Amino acid sequence: MSEKPIDEFSGVETTGHEWDGIRELNNPMPRWWVWTFYATILWAVGYAIAYPALPMITDTTKGMLGFSSRAELQQNLDQARASQTKFHELIAARTVREIDSDPALREFAIAGGASAFKVNCAPCHGSGASGGPGFPNLNDDDWLWGGDLDAIQTTIAHGIRFDGDADSHASEMPPFADVLEPVQMKQVAAYVWGLTNTPSDAGLAEAGKQVFLDNCAACHGEDAKGKAEMGAPDLVDAIWLKARGEDAIFRQVASPKHGVMPAWAGRLGDTTVKELTIFVHSLGGGI
Numbered sequence: 001m002s003e004k005p006i007d008e009f010s011g012v013e014t015t016g017h018e019w020d021g022i023r024e025l026n027n028p029m030p031r032w033w034v035w036t037f038y039a040t041i042l043w044a045v046g047y048a049i050a051y052p053a054l055p056m057i058t059d060t061t062k063g064m065l066g067f068s069s070r071a072e073l074q075q076n077l078d079q080a081r082a083s084q085t086k087f088h089e090l091i092a093a094r095t096v097r098e099i100d101s102d103p104a105l106r107e108f109a110i111a112g113g114a115s116a117f118k119v120n121c122a123p124c125h126g127s128g129a130s131g132g133p134g135f136p137n138l139n140d141d142d143w144l145w146g147g148d149l150d151a152i153q154t155t156i157a158h159g160i161r162f163d164g165d166a167d168s169h170a171s172e173m174p175p176f177a178d179v180l181e182p183v184q185m186k187q188v189a190a191y192v193w194g195l196t197n198t199p200s201d202a203g204l205a206e207a208g209k210q211v212f213l214d215n216c217a218a219c220h221g222e223d224a225k226g227k228a229e230m231g232a233p234d235l236v237d238a239i240w241l242k243a244r245g246e247d248a249i250f251r252q253v254a255s256p257k258h259g260v261m262p263a264w265a266g267r268l269g270d271t272t273v274k275e276l277t278i279f280v281h282s283l284g285g286g287i
Contacts, residue, residue, distance in 0.1 A: 004016045004026070005023065007023060007025055010025065012025045012026065012027060013025075013026045014026055048061070048063075049063070049064055050063050050064050050065045050067075051063040051065060051067050052067065052068065084108075087105065087108045087109075088271055090102075090105055091105065091108075091109060091271050091274050091275065092270065092271045092274075096149040096150065096153050096274050096277050096278060096281075097149055097150075099274060099278055100149060100278055100281070106278060106282075109274065109275045109278040109279070110275075110278055110279050110282050112272070112275040112279075113272075113275035113276045113277070113278055113279025113280070114279050116268065116272050116275060116276050116279075117129070117276060117279055117280070120264065120267075120268065120276075121276070124261075125137075125138055129280070129283055133241075133242065133243060134241065134242055134257065134259055135259070136241060137239070138280050138283050139283050139284050140239060140284075141284075142233070142234060142237055142239040143228060144160075144226075144228070144231045144232075144233055144241075145160070145169055145228055145231050146228040146229075147281075148281075149277060149278075149281055151228070152277045152280050152281055153273060153274065153277040154167075155169065155261070156264050156265075156273050156276050156277055156280070157263060157264060157265035157270075157273045158263045158265065159260070159261045159262050159263035159264070160231070160259065160260060160261040161258060161259070161260045161261070162260060162261065162262050162263045164262075164263060164266075165263035165265075165266075168263055169231055171219075171230045171231045171232075172256070172258050173219070173232075173252075173256040173258070174256070175254065175255050175256060176215065176253050176254060177253075177254040177255055179215065180211065180215065180253070184208075184211050185250050185253045185254055186204055186208075186246075186250060187204045187205070187207045187208035187211050188208040188211040188212050188215070188216065188249075188253060189208070189246045189247075189249040189250040189253060190204035190205040190208050190246055191204075191205045191206075191207075191208025191209050191211070191212050192208070192212065192224070192235050192249050193205075193245065193246045193249055194208075195224055195235055195236045196235075196236060196237070196238040197238075199246070200246055212224070219232040220232045220233070220235055223236070224236050225237075242257055264276070
């Protein structure tokens with residue numbers, strides 16, 4: 001058997017392998033590393049015996065310990081549901097005001113309501129409940145149908161202009177294009193915009209005040225602060241649901257846009273509606 005050549009630069013014996021003039025040095029791995037590697041092999045074999053590990057045609061080996069991550073997850077879920085049951089029972093049995101006055105129950109309801117909000121309400125009101133054009137911001141103190149606990153619960157449970165619920169809020173602003181002349185609509189648009197901003201024409205705004213009193217005050221009030229029982233918005237708080245500016249107000253007066261909110265009581269149940277009520281009320285705009 002021929003001796004393997006020695007590398008002239010390092011003085012280390014080579015393995016005898018050579019490729020394109022390059023020889024491989026025979027530097028074995030440290031003993032501690034080799035034994036560690038053997039230990040990992042033994043650990044892998046033991047793991048495969050003790051736990052589910054080896055794939056088969058339709059299943060896997062079960063392992064001698066009978067461990068199942070799915071069973072463990074299900075056990076954790078069952079424990080979580082069991083711990084929540086007492087809170088759900090209390091929420092179901094109490095009014096929203098009673099729930100709000102109990103710190104522990106209120107905290108639980110807010111957490112449950114936040115989760116339900118993300119799934120059911122965020123597509124319209126936004127993940128932060130800040131709303132958008134045509135969808136109310138639930139963080140402010142501007143409420144079309146009232147912002148106390150009972151009013152919020154009613155709105156969530158029965159919706160707004162929702163045909164599938166007989167108790168849904170149903171008032172609508174009539175189109176005034178058939179009632180007022182175009183110049184009168186320009187006047188009232190200038191007046192309404194002038195309640196919180198500078199109108200384009202002070203003369204139009206002054207004339208629009210009387211048009212407002214004659215046609216709009218019945219719902220929005222003579223002071224233009226709105227009426228929650230009719231869903232008529234406050235026009236002096238500088239919060240605009242549909243759009244801003246005199247042109248946008250003119251279009252809304254001429255041909256109003258009416259949003260629709262579904263009734264959630266039938267979809268989510270009374271308990272979740274209460275949780276949503278407490279959560280929305282807690283956002284900062286509740287009364």
